[in-house]
Amino acid sequence: MTAVATRVVSAGRRQRSSRRLLVELARYTVLTAVALLWLIPFLWIIITSLKPLEQVFARPPKWIPEPILWRNYIDALTNPGFNFPRLLWNSVFYSGLSTIGIAASCALVAYGFARMRFWGRDFWFLVMLATMMLPGVVTMIPTYVLFRVIGWVGGYAPLIVPSFFGYAFYIFLLRQFFLNLPWELTESAKVDGAGDLRIFLSIMLPLVRPALMVTVVFNFLGCWNDFMGPLIYLSDSSKFPLSLGLYAFQTKYQRAWNLMMAASLVVTIPMMILFFAAQRQFIEGITITGLKG
Amino acid sequence: MAIASRQVNTTSRRQRDLGHLLSQNLKGYAFISPWLLGLLVFNAYPLIASFYFSFTKYNVLKPPVWIGLANYVNMFTADPVYWKSVSNTLYYALISVPLGLAFSLFLAILLERAVVGIGFYRTVYYLPSIVPPVASALVWMLLLDPGNGLVNSALRSLGMSRPPGWFRDATWSKPALIIMSLWGAGGGMLIFLAGLKDIPRVFYEAAEIDGANYWYRLLRITLPLLSPVIFFNLIMGIIGSFGVFTSAYVAGGSSSGGGYGPGGTAGGPLDSMLMYMLLLYRYAFRYFEMGYASAMAVAMFIVILVLTLALIRTSGRWVYYEAGSRV
Numbered sequence: 001m002t003a004v005a006t007r008v009v010s011a012g013r014r015q016r017s018s019r020r021l022l023v024e025l026a027r028y029t030v031l032t033a034v035a036l037l038w039l040i041p042f043l044w045i046i047i048t049s050l051k052p053l054e055q056v057f058a059r060p061p062k063w064i065p066e067p068i069l070w071r072n073y074i075d076a077l078t079n080p081g082f083n084f085p086r087l088l089w090n091s092v093f094y095s096g097l098s099t100i101g102i103a104a105s106c107a108l109v110a111y112g113f114a115r116m117r118f119w120g121r122d123f124w125f126l127v128m129l130a131t132m133m134l135p136g137v138v139t140m141i142p143t144y145v146l147f148r149v150i151g152w153v154g155g156y157a158p159l160i161v162p163s164f165f166g167y168a169f170y171i172f173l174l175r176q177f178f179l180n181l182p183w184e185l186t187e188s189a190k191v192d193g194a195g196d197l198r199i200f201l202s203i204m205l206p207l208v209r210p211a212l213m214v215t216v217v218f219n220f221l222g223c224w225n226d227f228m229g230p231l232i233y234l235s236d237s238s239k240f241p242l243s244l245g246l247y248a249f250q251t252k253y254q255r256a257w258n259l260m261m262a263a264s265l266v267v268t269i270p271m272m273i274l275f276f277a278a279q280r281q282f283i284e285g286i287t288i289t290g291l292k293g
Numbered sequence: 294m295a296i297a298s299r300q301v302n303t304t305s306r307r308q309r310d311l312g313h314l315l316s317q318n319l320k321g322y323a324f325i326s327p328w329l330l331g332l333l334v335f336n337a338y339p340l341i342a343s344f345y346f347s348f349t350k351y352n353v354l355k356p357p358v359w360i361g362l363a364n365y366v367n368m369f370t371a372d373p374v375y376w377k378s379v380s381n382t383l384y385y386a387l388i389s390v391p392l393g394l395a396f397s398l399f400l401a402i403l404l405e406r407a408v409v410g411i412g413f414y415r416t417v418y419y420l421p422s423i424v425p426p427v428a429s430a431l432v433w434m435l436l437l438d439p440g441n442g443l444v445n446s447a448l449r450s451l452g453m454s455r456p457p458g459w460f461r462d463a464t465w466s467k468p469a470l471i472i473m474s475l476w477g478a479g480g481g482m483l484i485f486l487a488g489l490k491d492i493p494r495v496f497y498e499a500a501e502i503d504g505a506n507y508w509y510r511l512l513r514i515t516l517p518l519l520s521p522v523i524f525f526n527l528i529m530g531i532i533g534s535f536g537v538f539t540s541a542y543v544a545g546g547s548s549s550g551g552g553y554g555p556g557g558t559a560g561g562p563l564d565s566m567l568m569y570m571l572l573l574y575r576y577a578f579r580y581f582e583m584g585y586a587s588a589m590a591v592a593m594f595i596v597i598l599v600l601t602l603a604l605i606r607t608s609g610r611w612v613y614y615e616a617g618s619r620v
Contacts, residue, residue: 221423
């Protein structure tokens with residue numbers, strides 16, 4: 001290879017690599033700008049939650065509170081309009097029990113669809129897929145009427161009990177996982193004399209843990225953030241979960257933005273902890289939802 | 294003798310097989326029984342009852358009274374608020390869904406080729422999606438305060454003398470809700486990101502050898518191959534945005550105070566944030582007009598159903614499925 005050829009090639013490469021650098025620079029500029037924009041509301045929650053009230057709408061906006069009022073958190077969490085321990089317990093109770101119900105029922109049903117042979121199985125599975133398309137709006141009112149007739153309105157039963165009857169999407173997700181487990185496991189367990197329930201509980205269930213985790217995490221998040229369900233069924237403020245309690249707090253103390261932001265952050269933090277603890281499940285879950293749902 | 298014993302043998306085997314089959318079926322149905330019961334109680338009954346209630350006058354306390362099509366006639370011809378809620382919801386859906394799709398796709402395409410920090414950016418973009426909707430409505434009400442909210446302060450310092458009134462202004466309240474919904478575009482982005490990863494590298498390599506530039510590859514490879522994912526997000530986005538409730542409830546009801554009258558279902562200035570679900574909720578759970586509210590629910594259900602079927606039907610024209618088969 002001659003020196004000239006080398007020089008031409010490297011010049012071309014240099015040109016290409018400098019163009020590449022420019023593209024990358026543009027890419028990261030946009031990505032970072034959007035990320036900053038995305039973080040501002042979070043930042044503003046934190047900043048506002050530490051401000052004295054008169055600085056909330058200061059002109060120009062104040063980025064550093066003076067003084068930093070950590071007290072706001074105590075004031076918000078001990079405010080009679082925001083009964084924090086009660087609200088927190090209610091949220092944990094609702095999300096926890098519902099999630100237990102969802103995990104148990106969905107795993108059981110998914111196992112049935114994936115590993116058992118019975119008449120009409122494929123038909124029922126199709127029906128289940130169809131129910132995934134059924135919008136909640138069309139079942140909301142009769143469901144309320146039903147719970148009202150049996151006297152459950154006003155408590156958590158209407159929000160929790162349906163969880164024990166499975167949820168189409170999670171059943172679908174878990175079924176995919178059960179389908180992929182080797183049949184030899186079932187056969188050899190049967191030879192050892194294990195019944196179907198035994199096989200399901202002690203052999204198969206531990207193997208679908210990743211999918212079960214996705215189910216648990218998403219259902220917990222969904223209940224924690226649920227607003228309309230508690231709004232429909234609960235009227236006694238001592239029974240409110242955090243989401244509804246936060247709204248009630250806002251309607252009572254419209255202008256106390258600093259306390260409201262402190263309360264908002266406190267309501268959000270458990271979900272952030274959940275997210276960072278189970279980030280992989282979150283991302284996997286959304287990916288599966290999007291591609292195969 | 295020999296024949297007889299064989300016969301006995303086969304019948305008993307057949308009996309055994311039948312018994313086995315029966316127990317297998319029983320066990321199978323036992324496993325799916327929770328869902329079957331749920332199907333009956335929480336899907337089938339409510340679906341049928343919704344249709345039935347929609348032809349009645351029903352306030353929960355007294356048994357429903359059949360009034361034929363009166364609810365529908367009322368809804369479509371006599372209730373101006375109904376059409377207001379329809380147009381508000383359409384406005385919101387038709388702008389927020391395409392905008393959200395475009396934006397999340399844009400982010401996903403940028404992020405997919407990023408070498409470092411992909412985890413960081415992904416986390417930051419997705420984070421708003423886990424914030425409780427009430428909390429995110431509150432922070433956006435603060436940010437978009439017409440007086441000295443952060444956004445309007447920024448707009449003023451950029452030289453805009455009269456920035457929008459956002460949630461306090463009938464013209465700007467829906468754009469404010471749309472901005473709020475865009476903050477949650479990270480979920481869609483994650484789905485697109487996964488879709489992009491599924492596109493075989495070979496296509497790009499072949500195109501590069503043929504000298505195809507970036508835009509050609511984007512329009513001829515990336516977008517067509519991603520179309521099933523776009524399609525899915527479109528359906529889910531539209532259905533989701535028809536059901537918009539919490540943000541409008543919190544932001545629109547703030548001026549009317551809770552407890553009395555329409556409360557959170559007030560719908561903001563000049564009913565500009567009166568979304569379909571808000572009105573439905575108002576009729577059902579504030580006024581206990583379950584018949585009328587059911588008619589609203591059925592109308593919405595039919596629209597969603599038709600839309601979904603139409604999208605599935607026409608998807609063959611523009612959605613590419615792998616293995617070259619066009620559905």
